Amino acid sequence: MRIVRFVVRRLLQLIPVLLGVVVLTFLLVRVLPGDPIRTILGPNATPEDAAAARARYGLDQPIVKQFLDYLGGLVTGDLGTSIQSGTSVGAEIGLRIGPTFELVVLALAVALVVAVLLGVWSARHADRAGDHGVRLTALVGNSMPEFWLGLVLILVGYSVLGWFPAPSGRVDPDTNLTPLTGADLLDAALTLNGPAFGSALAHLILPVATLSIVVVAPLLRSVRASALEVLHSEPYVAATAHGLRGRTLLRGYLLRATLARLPSLAALVFGTSIGSTVLVEYVFSWQGFGQWALRGLLYRDYPVVQASVLVIAFCYVVVFLIADVAQAVLDPRVQI
Amino acid sequence: MSETVVVGAARVGRFATVLIVTGSAILAVVALAAIFAPLFTGWGPTEIDPLGTLVPPGPGHPLGTDANGMDVWSRLLYAGRLDLGIAVAGVAVAVVAGTALGLVAGYLGGWVDDVLMRVVDIFQAFPTFILALAVAALVGNGTGNLIAVIAAVNAPAYARLVRAEVRTVRESAFVAASVTSGASTSGVLWRHVLPNSLTPVRVIAPLNAGWAMLTLAGLSFLGLGVTVPAAEWGAMISLGSPDVVAGRWWTSVPPGLVLLICVLGFSLLGEGLQERAEAKRR
Numbered sequence: 044m045r046i047v048r049f050v051v052r053r054l055l056q057l058i059p060v061l062l063g064v065v066v067l068t069f070l071l072v073r074v075l076p077g078d079p080i081r082t083i084l085g086p087n088a089t090p091e092d093a094a095a096a097r098a099r100y101g102l103d104q105p106i107v108k109q110f111l112d113y114l115g116g117l118v119t120g121d122l123g124t125s126i127q128s129g130t131s132v133g134a135e136i137g138l139r140i141g142p143t144f145e146l147v148v149l150a151l152a153v154a155l156v157v158a159v160l161l162g163v164w165s166a167r168h169a170d171r172a173g174d175h176g177v178r179l180t181a182l183v184g185n186s187m188p189e190f191w192l193g194l195v196l197i198l199v200g201y202s203v204l205g206w207f208p209a210p211s212g213r214v215d216p217d218t219n220l221t222p223l224t225g226a227d228l229l230d231a232a233l234t235l236n237g238p239a240f241g242s243a244l245a246h247l248i249l250p251v252a253t254l255s256i257v258v259v260a261p262l263l264r265s266v267r268a269s270a271l272e273v274l275h276s277e278p279y280v281a282a283t284a285h286g287l288r289g290r291t292l293l294r295g296y297l298l299r300a301t302l303a304r305l306p307s308l309a310a311l312v313f314g315t316s317i318g319s320t321v322l323v324e325y326v327f328s329w330q331g332f333g334q335w336a337l338r339g340l341l342y343r344d345y346p347v348v349q350a351s352v353l354v355i356a357f358c359y360v361v362v363f364l365i366a367d368v369a370q371a372v373l374d375p376r377v378q379i
Numbered sequence: 380m381s382e383t384v385v386v387g388a389a390r391v392g393r394f395a396t397v398l399i400v401t402g403s404a405i406l407a408v409v410a411l412a413a414i415f416a417p418l419f420t421g422w423g424p425t426e427i428d429p430l431g432t433l434v435p436p437g438p439g440h441p442l443g444t445d446a447n448g449m450d451v452w453s454r455l456l457y458a459g460r461l462d463l464g465i466a467v468a469g470v471a472v473a474v475v476a477g478t479a480l481g482l483v484a485g486y487l488g489g490w491v492d493d494v495l496m497r498v499v500d501i502f503q504a505f506p507t508f509i510l511a512l513a514v515a516a517l518v519g520n521g522t523g524n525l526i527a528v529i530a531a532v533n534a535p536a537y538a539r540l541v542r543a544e545v546r547t548v549r550e551s552a553f554v555a556a557s558v559t560s561g562a563s564t565s566g567v568l569w570r571h572v573l574p575n576s577l578t579p580v581r582v583i584a585p586l587n588a589g590w591a592m593l594t595l596a597g598l599s600f601l602g603l604g605v606t607v608p609a610a611e612w613g614a615m616i617s618l619g620s621p622d623v624v625a626g627r628w629w630t631s632v633p634p635g636l637v638l639l640i641c642v643l644g645f646s647l648l649g650e651g652l653q654e655r656a657e658a659k660r661r
Contacts, residue, residue, distance in 0.1 A: 068513075075517040107658055182650065190600050191616050191635030194623045202626040211626065312520035314499070318508025322597055336478065337601065340516040344430040356504040 046368060053364050061356060066119070068352045069110055077343040079126045100126055102345075113349070122353075123346030127339070132350045135335065139226020140354075142213055143331035147313075149247065150254035154311065157259050162266025163293075163301060166274060178264070184260030188367040189319045193253040193326035199248055207249050208242070210327045215242040226230055250327045258316050260306060273297055303374035310366035314359055395576055395658065398651030402585075405644030406463075409637070415461025422450035424457035424610040433622070436629050443629040445618055447608065455633055458610040462641070464521060465605075466591040469529025474584055476530060482576070484538065485545030495538065502535040513593050515603045525604055529591045536587075537580060544576035551575075578651025582652045589645030594639055612638040 080096050101112060116123060124130040165177040178241045193210075200207040214220050215226045218239035223230045228247060231240035273279055274297065282296050321333035328334075332351070339347025412419065422428070422440075424617040442451035468600055484495040502510065510532045518524050546553065549572065557567050594615025596605030598621075605611035606616050612634040619630025 050381065060500050060504055063497065064504055067501060071517060076519065077517070177428055182646050183643060186589060186639055188596055188635055188638050188647045190597060191631070191638065195621055198623045198628055202624060234592055261570050262658065314506040318506040321512065325601060340513060360507065
């Protein structure tokens with residue numbers, strides 16, 4: 044019950060922040076240079092054409108009216124119409140978010156498992172050769188330009204070894220995959236399409252590897268640090284002194300206490316991974332949300348920019364909320 | 380027991396020194412190579428070899444040429460000027476602006492604090508790179524703009540950090556003593572609060588400079604930062620990225636490797652400083 048109250052209170056606190064984000068993006072895209080209309084009209088368009096197009100997207104209205112219309116649409120769940128494509132922004136997001144989620148969720152899952160295993164191992168062997176190796180690897184991973192890593196993996200995995208498909212698209216079109224959620228691996232599994240599943244998996248491996256290598260480094264460092272803290276804590280030392288079995292110590296005392304600190308770190312890392320995803324999608328021509336948002340930004344497609352900024356901010360703050368709740372569930376000392 | 384603690388502390392100190400020295404050495408080498416680039420190469424950074432584009436590494440061009448026929452080795456050296464320059468300048472501006480905001484917000488409190496911190500909240504509702512992407516796409520590129528972008532996306536974190544420190548320092552006895560003995564607000568801030576609130580900033584700034592280099596290179600890679608023909612590692616990787624599918628490694632692998640090493644230099648330095656600060660606290 045307390046958790047429900049906490050979540051409701053936090054969601055209410057989000058409203059002013061998100062409203063600030065909405066106002067700020069709305070104003071910024073209009074105040075700063077760049078014109079969405081000029082990008083859709085050809086070079087031969089007359090001023091009358093431009094005025095007509097402007098009127099069609101309501102850009103000739105006073106800015107306050109435009110903002111109120113936009114806000115009214117938001118309340119009813121209408122994110123507007125893309126100036127570039129002329130289709131509903133909400134529908135486009137629905138199409139693009141599935142592939143991106145698949146990429147991010149798989150990469151984060153791989154990164155979390157690797158970070159916990161290696162981090163705990165490293166802490167238990169602190170200041171020995173293996174630990175130094177792990178820490179150095181983490182530092183290198185932390186300094187890695189993800190877009191370059193993606194290119195290197197393509198160079199090795201596709202150009203030299205030929206093990207993986209070319210970095211264009213998410214699934215071989217010959218496999219006749221029926222799109223349901225947009226997450227191709229999931230769709231293939233749901234429609235029991237074996238060839239599509241294999242193809243989607245093959246296309247996923249390199250981008251997921253790229254993203255998880257970049258994401259694992261900061262997680263690994265944090266897991267190691269918190270595992271070290273637990274190893275030196277009084278309850279753990281007491282448990283060791285009582286002569287408990289190694290397995291009980293590891294599972295009951297070390298892992299649980301280490302994991303309790305993980306959610307807030309994972310949320311922070313999720314944030315950086317959103318930024319990396321834009322670059323990784325670009326390298327692998329993933330055609331997901333990141334590439335869509337980037338194009339909207341480049342063409343000054345106001346509704347697309349506004350919607351994608353709002354979606355990212357919303358995901359980001361909600362993930363932090365989820366992390367706080369998860370922390371409270373894992374760690375009984377946390378009062379929310 | 381106490382003896383092992385002392386030995387441990389000494390070892391931590393030595394390890395921190397190794398990290399700091401290694402990181403600084405890497406950065407010094409890259410900076411010197413960039414400054415004295417003309418000594419190490421006969422080609423200019425944007426000079427085109429009329430005899431060949433995409434020439435593999437060989438005697439005339441130690442790292443080959445790119446799709447425009449420019450010498451990769453020479454561009455690699457010169458690029459350090461823009462990469463290091465923009466990242467360091469951007470973070471420096473962020474530190475100064477963020478510290479000033481955090482100082483004012485933390486010391487004055489009240490509505491000033493509320494307003495400033497809500498603005499910081501909005502900025503921090505975005506991942507750094509996304510924010511940089513949006514700001515860079517809107518203000519356009521150019522060296523000055525890129526420095527401003529790097530500064531704008533990093534300043535909020537410093538504001539928050541310094542504000543938290545200031546709120547602790549503000550409550551300490553020496554500040555109260557100074558206030559009661561009639562010192563002016565600016566005098567107290569400048570002489571007592573500021574110097575005692577900068578410890579975390581000193582540790583974060585080098586790490587931040589490394590991330591700023593990654594941000595800058597990422598922007599350039601997407602065509603929103605430094606653009607070809609200017610020599611910058613991210614832009615070089617971007618230009619070389621189509622070659623990768625054809626198996627040509629020399630246009631994109633070397634600039635990424637140098638970028639990685641340079642960022643690693645900053646990471647090692649920051650890690651060392653952090654270790655030293657923690658050892659001192661214990």
